[in-house]
Amino acid sequence: MTETTKSLLLHLGLVLLLLALNWLLPEYHHGNLARVMVLATYAIGYNVLFGYTGLLSLGHAMFFAAGMYGMGLVIRHLGWTPAPAVLAGVLAGVGLSLLVGVLALRTSGVAFMIVTLMFAQSLFLTILYFTTYTRGDEGFVIQQAERVLAGIDLSDPNNRYLAALAGFALCLMLVWVLVRHPFGKTLIAIRENEERARMLGYNVYLHKLGAVVVSGTISAFAGALYGVLFGYVGASFSTVQYSIFPLLWVLLGGAGTLIGPFVGTLFMFYLIDLASGVTSAYMLVAGVALVLLTLFAPQGFMGLVRKRFIRWLP
Amino acid sequence: MNVLEVKGLSKTYGGLRAVQDVDLQLPQGQVRALIGPNGAGKTTLVGLITGRVNPSAGGVRFLERDVSGYPAYRRIAMGMGYTFQITSVFANLSLHENVALAVRRRGGTVAQVDKAVNAALSEVGLALRAEQLAGDLSYGHQRLLEIAMGLAQEPKLLILDEPTQGLSSGEVSGFKELIRRLAGQTTVLLIEHNMDVVMGVADYITVLNFGAVLAEGTPAEIRANADVQAAYLGGG
Numbered sequence: 051m052t053e054t055t056k057s058l059l060l061h062l063g064l065v066l067l068l069l070a071l072n073w074l075l076p077e078y079h080h081g082n083l084a085r086v087m088v089l090a091t092y093a094i095g096y097n098v099l100f101g102y103t104g105l106l107s108l109g110h111a112m113f114f115a116a117g118m119y120g121m122g123l124v125i126r127h128l129g130w131t132p133a134p135a136v137l138a139g140v141l142a143g144v145g146l147s148l149l150v151g152v153l154a155l156r157t158s159g160v161a162f163m164i165v166t167l168m169f170a171q172s173l174f175l176t177i178l179y180f181t182t183y184t185r186g187d188e189g190f191v192i193q194q195a196e197r198v199l200a201g202i203d204l205s206d207p208n209n210r211y212l213a214a215l216a217g218f219a220l221c222l223m224l225v226w227v228l229v230r231h232p233f234g235k236t237l238i239a240i241r242e243n244e245e246r247a248r249m250l251g252y253n254v255y256l257h258k259l260g261a262v263v264v265s266g267t268i269s270a271f272a273g274a275l276y277g278v279l280f281g282y283v284g285a286s287f288s289t290v291q292y293s294i295f296p297l298l299w300v301l302l303g304g305a306g307t308l309i310g311p312f313v314g315t316l317f318m319f320y321l322i323d324l325a326s327g328v329t330s331a332y333m334l335v336a337g338v339a340l341v342l343l344t345l346f347a348p349q350g351f352m353g354l355v356r357k358r359f360i361r362w363l364p
Numbered sequence: 365m366n367v368l369e370v371k372g373l374s375k376t377y378g379g380l381r382a383v384q385d386v387d388l389q390l391p392q393g394q395v396r397a398l399i400g401p402n403g404a405g406k407t408t409l410v411g412l413i414t415g416r417v418n419p420s421a422g423g424v425r426f427l428e429r430d431v432s433g434y435p436a437y438r439r440i441a442m443g444m445g446y447t448f449q450i451t452s453v454f455a456n457l458s459l460h461e462n463v464a465l466a467v468r469r470r471g472g473t474v475a476q477v478d479k480a481v482n483a484a485l486s487e488v489g490l491a492l493r494a495e496q497l498a499g500d501l502s503y504g505h506q507r508l509l510e511i512a513m514g515l516a517q518e519p520k521l522l523i524l525d526e527p528t529q530g531l532s533s534g535e536v537s538g539f540k541e542l543i544r545r546l547a548g549q550t551t552v553l554l555i556e557h558n559m560d561v562v563m564g565v566a567d568y569i570t571v572l573n574f575g576a577v578l579a580e581g582t583p584a585e586i587r588a589n590a591d592v593q594a595a596y597l598g599g600g
Contacts, residue, residue, distance in 0.1 A: 235464075236468075246454060247465070251438075251440035
């Protein structure tokens with residue numbers, strides 16, 4: 051069996067396992083896992099830029115929020131149905147990531163982190179400024195009647211879980227193809243040694259811009275999906291916290307691995323869930339977990355698995 | 365046809381003139397050695413040719429096209445192959461992937477890429493290590509990998525910056541044979557300190573001193589040149 055076949059089986063296996071869990075999980079965890087899958091989709095998008103291209107963005111919440119608001123605003127104000135609305139969210143992500151990419155990629159390293167952080171803050175403030183349309187801090191609810199896709203009620207837990215899984219599987223396999231494609235391999239080369247990649251004749255700038263757009267678009271798709279599945283659009287999703295989350299999930303799960311983002315999101319979600327039952331300082335628990343992981347397994351869970359056991363893990 | 369034509373190329377760093385007013389013509393198929401004492405401006409000159417360094421004055425023509433305004437990656441994509449003086453490979457990737465990155469830019473199917481990768485690795489004697497990580501190689505083997513990455517691009521002009529540094533004597537003679545095999549097909553610009561290699565493989569030699577061309581000629585002429593001996597070869 052070739053490595054490609056093995057890795058395809060592994061990732062399709064994960065999707066099938068998640069599908070089977072739809073009928074096996076108790077209600078509470080069923081709902082949680084649906085949420086985790088959408089957030090993991092966001093992390094997959096983040097991982098394209100951070101894990102595979104080596105660019106650390108501190109402003110990815112703007113893409114998540116662009117997708118969410120792109121979807122939510124056209125439903126709320128123009129009465130669009132979910133499918134075109136999600137598409138509108140995705141397109142908002144394409145546009146914003148292209149714009150931010152062109153400007154932010156004039157910098158690198160720490161400056162890139164700061165510029166992306168600032169862009170995300172601007173979007174957050176813009177959302178607050180246009181309170182008339184966005185309902186500012188409060189956000190707005192997308193009514194159950196507005197969440198029916200071709201006769202399927204997306205607010206129904208079962209449908210919601212399956213829609214979340216479909217979105218997650220789509221992006222997982224999209225990135226699976228990407229990292230096998232010459233374009234993805236060049237991104238990895240840029241992460242490993244940018245100057246060498248340039249001196250092999252690659253246009254590093256265009257490749258990085260491509261990575262920002264793919265990453266931002268997947269993140270926007272996740273944002274749109276989150277809004278339409280859970281029925282709420284709010285400015286809190288564009289705050290710094292939501293830019294830091296995908297970084298933590300990806301670091302925990304393993305940057306530059308395909309299932310790392312899912313593993314990291316799942317772990318962090320339940321860690322916070324369990325810790326918040328015990329103490330109100332639950333973020334402290336998350337922080338300690340992250341410090342321990344950085345100290346003892348800096349490559350994250352799946353990075354460690356790849357290093358020790360499965361060298362072919364993409 | 366001249367593959368490379370350099371005219372009036374200069375680079376100043378503050379008050380220091382690293383390269384001043386250098387002219388250079390490289391006919392197709394020639395193996396040209398660029399020699400000179402440490403700090404003579406060899407690496408800077410090559411940086412100016414590839415576009416890694418922006419010139420203070422002067423221009424570069426490559427394949428009869430003015431490439432002075434082109435960024436480095438475009439010149440490389442046109443057919444300049446460059447190997448780094450300080451080894452610069454993708455340490456966390458396999459040898460195969462290192463060379464494949466050099467091949468893939470030109471396009472081709474997976475099978476074609478694999479074939480070209482194997483050919484380039486065999487050429488430098490690293491074919492059996494294809495699946496190892498480049499970072500696990502010894503320094504000498506990393507130098508050979510650099511050369512393989514240069515060859516794999518099938519460049520019109522191959523620029524090698526001190527390729528034999530850190531190679532064993534056996535590997536050096538292997539390298540000399542490799543350059544002789546390339547001679548005639550590929551134009552080579554070779555920065556080299558090892559005089560045995562220079563005299564053994566170069567058709568023509570350019571001597572740089574204090575950023576300017578001190579002398580040019582065949583190996584025999586250079587060996588006989590009194591200025592060169594004073595500046596570089598250390599007397600008789």
